[in-house]
Amino acid sequence: MRVLLGIIGAVIVLGIFASVLRTLVIPRPTPAGFTGFVQRSVSRPFRFMADRLHGVEAKDRVLAPVAPVSIVITLLGWLLSFMLGYGLLEAAVSGLDVHDALYEAGSSLFTLGFASSRRAGLTAIDFCAAATGPIVVGLQIGYLPTLYNAYQRRETEVTLLQTRAGAPPWGPQILARYAQVDLLDDISDLFRGWERWCAVVSETHTTYPVLIHFRSPKADRNWLIALLAVLDAAALRLAFNPSQPQARTRLALRAGFVCLRDIADIRGIPYDADPRPEDPVRLGYEDFLRGVERMRTYGYPMERTAEEAWPHFRGWRVNYETLAYRLAQDIDAVPAPWSGPRRTTLSVWSPPTPVDRRPAS
Structure with missing residues (x-):
């Protein structure tokens, strides 16, 4: 005994x-x-x-x-x-x-x-x-300062995104806002910053998985919804503007879905590592059109029609949509457009960003 x-x-x-x-x-x-x-x-x-x-x-x-x-x-x-x-x-x-x-x-x-x-x-x-x-x-x-430092680094970019995408953030709103304030020439800087953000989150949130469940200081902000909005903005940019520089946009997209896959690996969530561009997505075409209309309302320039851009956008979104929806449900992220359902509530539409009023010349 x-x-x-x-x-x-x-x-x-x-x-x-x-x-x-x-x-x-x-x-x-x-x-x-x-x-x-x-x-x-x-x-x-x-x-x-x-x-x-x-x-x-x-x-x-x-x-x-x-x-x-x-x-x-x-x-x-x-x-x-x-x-x-x-x-x-x-x-x-x-x-x-x-x-x-x-x-x-x-x-x-x-x-x-x-x-x-x-x-x-x-x-x-x-x-x-x-x-x-x-x-x-x-x-x-000694572990706590490291943890909270990683949390603060994550939340800084999430907070900065609020001025560009509203709260909760939404991919079409990012492009609409950049067009509204004439900053489309600088949008590569946004994608460059979020490429680095994805690398930091991928490293910290797999080493310290409890960070995944740390919520933002305000209820209408969430790190995962912010990432999803940036990925959707990048996918929309590639789908509608093939003549624009694509390197930074593609790198941000890839960094984003690699980050989601790293987190899925640590949580034991299965996923298709090599999805095909024609695979179905859960986002409906009607919801896609609502996002396109938001972009058009604020003057975002489009080289393709919505019908032409849809297959390209879907081909990019198939890389990250399933994991983003699953994680959003697991952590009860704030409901937001294009982010799927939650356990007890459906996704909601964010309020429109006010028009940028300027004095008449």
């Missing part, structure tokens, strides 16, 4: 050590394991409450604490698991029952020391437990 307790205790301690290393130390995407289980468990009650509320802001207020709370619960879960593992090890090498062994392990892990034993076998385990507690807490404290 004690041998079995020792084996179980060793497996728990080594398994949690591996989880701590994968989450806080190793700078590369690794399977979620324990942290993924905690994230799913924590999110269920919040999502249950959010599903029974009406209104985007009310849902967002309920869902906003999910990621921070999961970080705290993860730390507590690690410490309690270490206490259980060390307690079973101490029960295996001594005559203590499980209750007393857990009591001594907890005393050592949290560096209280009130239940330390003088037996050599237990003292060695007590030393390991006493070192483990501060190390795990220290690593978690």
Whole structure:
């Protein structure tokens, strides 16, 4: 029996050590394991409450604490698991029952020391437990600034996009707004910036998957919806303006769907790695025409008709639409045009951007 307790205790301690290393130390995407289980468990009650509320802001207020709370619960879960593992090890090498062994392990892990034993076998385990507690807490404290720095870098571009696309953002609105303020010659700068943004998000959100669930400071903004809007703007630009420079636009598009695929890989979401341009998309042609009309209203120049551009736009969108819709549903992103349905509400149309009024000459 004690041998079995020792084996179980060793497996728990080594398994949690591996989880701590994968989450806080190793700078590369690794399977979620324990942290993924905690994230799913924590999110269920919040999502249950959010599903029974009406209104985007009310849902967002309920869902906003999910990621921070999961970080705290993860730390507590690690410490309690270490206490259980060390307690079973101490029960295996001594005559203590499980209750007393857990009591001594907890005393050592949290560096209280009130239940330390003088037996050599237990003292060695007590030393390991006493070192483990501060190390795990220290690593978690050092992890938080890195996490929030990555969050701030992500949200800066999302906030800047609001002036170009409204809130929530929408691909046709980006092109319409750029045409409205005579900035189409500079739109390559937007795509260049979002190409780099995609690289940063791909690296940080696969290394620290909890960032996927961190919500923007305002309910009508969301990192995924912003990315989808930029990708749609790039696809529309390529579909309607084949004579314009395409390098930056294509690079931004590719960076965007590679980013989505990297995040899908870490979350275990299947996808077609090589879709065909003629494959169907969920966005309907009528919704596409509504977006085209928005662009035309604000004076966006088009070299192709909507009918001619549709196959080209669809051929680009097939690379990212499925993953964007799935992730938007998973994280309960703010409903927005061309972003698919949510679990409890359908996508909505954003209010029109006011006309850029200028003094008459």
